[in-house]
Amino acid sequence: MTAFGARLRAAMDERGPLCVGIDPHASLLAAWGLEDDVDGLETFTRTVVEALAGTVAVFKPQSAFFERFGSRGVAVLERAVADLRAAGGLVVMDAKRGDIGSTMAAYAQTYLRPDSPLFSDALTVSPYLGYGSLKPAVDLARESGAGLFVLALTSNPEGAEVQRAVREDGRTVAATMLAHLAAENAGETPMGSFGAVVGATLGDLSSFDLDIDGPLLAPGIGAQGATPADLPAVFGAAVRNVVPNVSRAVLRHGPDAAALRGAAERYADEVRAAVAG
Numbered sequence: 001m002t003a004f005g006a007r008l009r010a011a012m013d014e015r016g017p018l019c020v021g022i023d024p025h026a027s028l029l030a031a032w033g034l035e036d037d038v039d040g041l042e043t044f045t046r047t048v049v050e051a052l053a054g055t056v057a058v059f060k061p062q063s064a065f066f067e068r069f070g071s072r073g074v075a076v077l078e079r080a081v082a083d084l085r086a087a088g089g090l091v092v093m094d095a096k097r098g099d100i101g102s103t104m105a106a107y108a109q110t111y112l113r114p115d116s117p118l119f120s121d122a123l124t125v126s127p128y129l130g131y132g133s134l135k136p137a138v139d140l141a142r143e144s145g146a147g148l149f150v151l152a153l154t155s156n157p158e159g160a161e162v163q164r165a166v167r168e169d170g171r172t173v174a175a176t177m178l179a180h181l182a183a184e185n186a187g188e189t190p191m192g193s194f195g196a197v198v199g200a201t202l203g204d205l206s207s208f209d210l211d212i213d214g215p216l217l218a219p220g221i222g223a224q225g226a227t228p229a230d231l232p233a234v235f236g237a238a239v240r241n242v243v244p245n246v247s248r249a250v251l252r253h254g255p256d257a258a259a260l261r262g263a264a265e266r267y268a269d270e271v272r273a274a275v276a277g
């Protein structure tokens with residue numbers, strides 16, 4: 001399979017860089033008139049997939065909201081991943097996995113081995129057991145043509161105590177993660193497959209080198225307060241590699257398919273305008 005970075009760049013060029021997050025919160029199920037059970041989950045997910053799969057570039061299902069319902073919830077997730085991919089969408093599985101290397105290998109097989117029922121185009125991972133602990137996922141992603149998004153500077157205020165901590169060499173932890181990713185992506189065209197998660201809520205990030213030659217997944221738009229217009233000021237020149245994620249602020253427009261599509265299109269247009277400057 002063509003490398004994730006190249007597939008992502010092509011999808012961003014064709015459909016625009018917006019990522020719609022599929023986060024079936026209990027409160028959203030209720031707002032859609034659905035029960036907070038696996039049937040409600042299934043109807044919600046199917047509605048989002050049918051409304052958006054053919055037009056949005058990237059989808060980020062949040063695994064926690066499916067795992068909540070046990071194996072039947074995970075089955076809904078498997079089906080959504082397959083349907084989104086069949087319709088030409090790229091799937092970033094948001095599971096934020098991270099463990100010691102041998103267990104990380106099992107997580108990697110779950111999401112990054114092409115014959116797995118949860119195989120996704122990319123996976124969010126946490127490097128806070130040490131970047132090196134992610135090696136099995138990096139290796140399998142390379143082999144499978146998949147990608148990773150590594151938590152670098154998260155959108156939540158609590159993240160700073162870890163991510164902005166200063167190491168003995170004077171660099172912050174987050175800057176170190178970004179440097180690892182830049183090394184991973186070196187020489188890849190049009191873009192590497194190893195991305196960073198960098199919140200759109202964080203204000204000016206010019207003290208960080210965001211030029212990692214890979215994608216920057218930017219959650220925080222909508223419900224967490226950031227807007228597409230903020231992106232150039234937050235990301236500077238790296239804005240052309242940003243994949244902004246919007247979950248609740250799109251999903252709250254359901255269950256009407258046309259309203260969901262309209263909300264996604266408005267965000268996609270605003271993002272395109274912001275990136276074009």
Ligand SMILES: O=C(O)c1cc(=O)[nH]c(=O)n1[C@@H]1O[C@H](COP(=O)(O)O)[C@@H](O)[C@H]1O
Pocket residue numbers: 021023060062094124153154155156197198199219220221222223224245246247248249
């Ligand atoms: O990795 C993520 O996607 C993520 C990282 C981060 O720093 N902040 C963050 O909000 N997220 C996820 O992005 C989504 C944001 O959802 P909304 O706030 O509803 O748009 C959720 O699924 C979060 O788990």
